[in-house]
Amino acid sequence: MDLSRHIETFTAFAAQYLTGNQKNDYLIQLKIDHSLRVLDNARAILDGENISGHSACLTRLAALYHDIGRFPQYARYGTYKDADSTNHGRLGVLTLRELDLPGKLTDRDWRTIRAAVALHNVKDIRSELSAPLSTMVKTVRDADKIDIYEVILDHLGQDSETKPVVIHSLVENPDRYSDTVYRMVFSEKTCDYNLMRYTNDFILLITGWIFTLNFTASVHLLAQKNLVERAFSILPKNDRIQSLENKVLKFMHYKTLSTP
Ligand SMILES: [Fe+2]
Known part of the structure; x- marks a missing residue:
């Protein structure tokens, strides 16, 4: 072909x-x-x-x-x-x-x-x-999520008239996130886009995608692109976010250890 x-x-x-x-x-x-x-x-x-x-x-x-x-x-x-x-x-x-x-x-x-x-x-x-x-x-689905992950992170720092289309017109407040979104992501459940209110909710939602990836090669690709670290560097610093970061990093570590 x-x-x-x-x-x-x-x-x-x-x-x-x-x-x-x-x-x-x-x-x-x-x-x-x-x-x-x-x-x-x-x-x-x-x-x-x-x-x-x-x-x-x-x-x-x-x-x-x-x-x-x-x-x-x-x-x-x-x-x-x-x-x-x-x-x-x-x-x-x-x-x-x-x-x-x-x-x-x-x-x-x-x-x-x-x-x-x-x-x-x-x-x-x-x-x-x-x-x-x-x-x-x-x-x-894996290939799509990995690229959307990157596009969202790239657009969050921008200030342009196209930004609301990309980040779904969410409220920008560096300290706020929705408890429901956090709890769903932490319990590895698929979070619905409709539950998002803040830009941090979108970041939380994408950090949860790692649990849904179908292939180890997809986790490798996500790790190579440094996206998880970038996402957590934007989120507020507190114990709950830290526990989620530990959980995500542990998952990524074990998945990427299992194959070369
Ligand atoms: Fe699509």
């Missing part, structure tokens, strides 16, 4: 949404760059887990196209917040169906890729998925 032709198709499709408006174009470019980095992360995870062949090929495509719904979402609704617009995973499936895609993959393969796109952003995967969909969904 010629991945470069797919990258060209994807970027040409996304570039149609560039309008010349600075804010719009910044936010469209953010999702183009995100998609390409998710592809890179997925490649690193597949290599680290020694996954190759056809399922790795389908996984790379699912990673590249996972957020294709973001472009029509922003054009129609002016937001990336699904709760205020539409489910971008499902919109991605509809978008992919209409797209003229290169290569010679079978209809069945494209159906599997679309299924992975639909499942990349669901809160929890409840049922056991069959191969290769299971590998695709697990890899794309």
Whole structure:
């Protein structure tokens, strides 16, 4: 499979949404760059887990196209917040169906890729998925979380009109965080985006993602990027945050010790 032709198709499709408006174009470019980095992360995870062949090929495509719904979402609704617009995973499936895609993959393969796109952003995967969909969904979800982790941390320090779109218009107060979010993250439960009030809640939520990563290679990638340390350096300093940091670091230590 010629991945470069797919990258060209994807970027040409996304570039149609560039309008010349600075804010719009910044936010469209953010999702183009995100998609390409998710592809890179997925490649690193597949290599680290020694996954190759056809399922790795389908996984790379699912990673590249996972957020294709973001472009029509922003054009129609002016937001990336699904709760205020539409489910971008499902919109991605509809978008992919209409797209003229290169290569010679079978209809069945494209159906599997679309299924992975639909499942990349669901809160929890409840049922056991069959191969290769299971590998695709697990890899794309991990690759996506690792990049979002970085994008959120990068944007928290910025002061721009695009920041509210990226950090979901949360209240900025360096000392505040929600008790519910803290308790959910500490007990390793999936925290809903709707529970967030403060920017620190978003940081807490992403620090909890480490417990949800599907592959040891994903924990390695997160560790390599130094993201956990960066997240805790922003959060307020107190005993509760310290216990969470100890718990996260211990988890990361044992996971990364288990394999090279
Ligand atoms: Fe997404």
